[in-house]
Amino acid sequence: MDQKTDIEVPAKLGDEIGGAGKAYFNDVVIDNILDALLELSAAVWTYHDRVNVLETVLAEKGIEVSDAIEAHLPDQAEIARREEERAALVQRVFGSFVRRPTARGNSINPSPATGDEQ
Amino acid sequence: MNRGAIGVTPRPTQLADESYLEFITSFRRLAIQEMFPKVAEHGEVALAKALENGDVAAPNEGDAISLGEIRKVFGQNPVTPTFQRFVRTQQEMMWRRTRESFYRDIDNVMAEMDEAETAHPERIHIDPEFVEPDYTRREIHCQPGGYTDDPMGGIVFHYGTKVFYEGFNDQDELHIELAEKATKPADGVVNNVLDIGCSIGQATTTLKKLYPEAEVWGLDVGKPLIRYAHARALAHGEEVHFKQGLAEESGFADGQFDMVLSYILFHEVPVAKMKEIIAETYRVLRPGGTFSIYEFPSNDKNQVSASHRFLIDYDSKNNCEPYSPGFVAADFRGIIEEAGFEVEQGPLLTNPFLQSLVARKPA
DSSP states (O other): OOOOOOSOOOOSOOHHHHSSOBOOSSSHHHHHHHHHHHHHHHHHHHHHHHHHHHHHHHHHTTOOOHHHHHHOOOOHHHHHHHHHHHHHHHHHHHHHHHHSOSOTTOTTSOOOBOSOOO | OOOOEETTEEOOSSHHHHHHHHHHHHHHHIIIIIIHHHHHHHHHHHHHHHHHTTSSOOOOTTOOOOHHHHHHHHHTSTHHHHHHHHHHHHHHHHHHHHHHHHHTTHHHHHHHHHHHHHHOGGGEEOOTTOOOOGGGOSOGGGOTTTTTSOTTHHHHHHHHHHHHTTTTTTTSHHHHHHHHHOOOOTTOOOSEEEEETOTTOHHHHHHHHHSTTSEEEEEESOHHHHHHHHHHHHHTTOOOEEEEOBTTBOOOOTTOEEEEEEESOGGGSOHHHHHHHHHHHHHHEEEEEEEEEEEOOOOTTSOSOHHHHHHHHHHHHHTTOTTHHHHHHSOHHHHHHHTTOEEEEOOOOSSTTSEEEEEEOOO
């Protein structure tokens, strides 16, 4: 549909999700590792699910692809695209270490809250 | 981009979004249904021991143990912060990805709501001069923009709550139960029905199916929710009125309604507003009318366990529920009675966490 909206779309996430975040352990690295674990698990499932669907769709069409996948060599454009996607995965999985890089009370970065300060 | 619907729930715009969000749903089930009971069991046992050996002072007769003591004892178990971390993180992941997914289809989603407004402007009531009070503009449940400030808030809320309900409300099952169990007036006359804090109108639309001859209204402060509710009701072929407004200042006539329903509204407003909403509901109900209330538990008689108080306290601070501690501590039933209602236990729900009350306006 070509119709464009004239409503201003909030580009940013709100303070709750877009802010410095919460920490629940004295050692914030544990918070970060657990975040990473969740993102990583979600990513693993997402890719697994896609391969499931892909194989099902191909099988429905009578196409056997396993050998072709192993034999495939990417060109430069595909290499660049895959690199970009891989970097995005790294960001998603390890982004929490960037978001909360210090222990609570360290002044280098906004200090994550525990939720109990109110 | 539009991948259709899962029955009555919109489908994420890409398979990768759907897989990711389904993973979160499965993870959330584990955290809430399997992990929290362990945290609760460990905490209750530790608290009992702490009371027994004097590490925690026993409260005076009739007083509750302080939340600070509960937090301290429960926090000694390292699995407690792990649970807290997991629940907060899955909530953030859920909103980010849900929003990202449906924003890809923003032009179509907005156009559908615009077209619904154009097709049936007589059933959507939005006053352009209406200003949402500050207390309503919170990012409840951490939803970016909350109920009021994200034009895509309706569809984002719909899929987000699908994950929140762990897949058990995909086809509005829970809202159908609420509407079916809403109590009718003793004389059985139901010509006008109101759903306050109706959000995207899941119970409202069901009420219309149950009472097809009645005029059914949904009222909510969130314009994005009301617009989505209106479009959804139209898509379902139900003639329901939706109005953006305040439940404490609804603008309806005295005695206009035979039945009013509210579902988990009151813990999302300050106690002072709760009292105003109850008084306003009394005003708009006709004598003999009924008010069906499904809500968070109240701890006015110390009937809520330490582990549930711990969970509600955590939820308040970490899932942006700023008003729920005030609600839980308030004498909810007493406040309803003070407004003039006769209050009784309502029908039990599948979800045992919620309280169910029926308030009748004397005939």
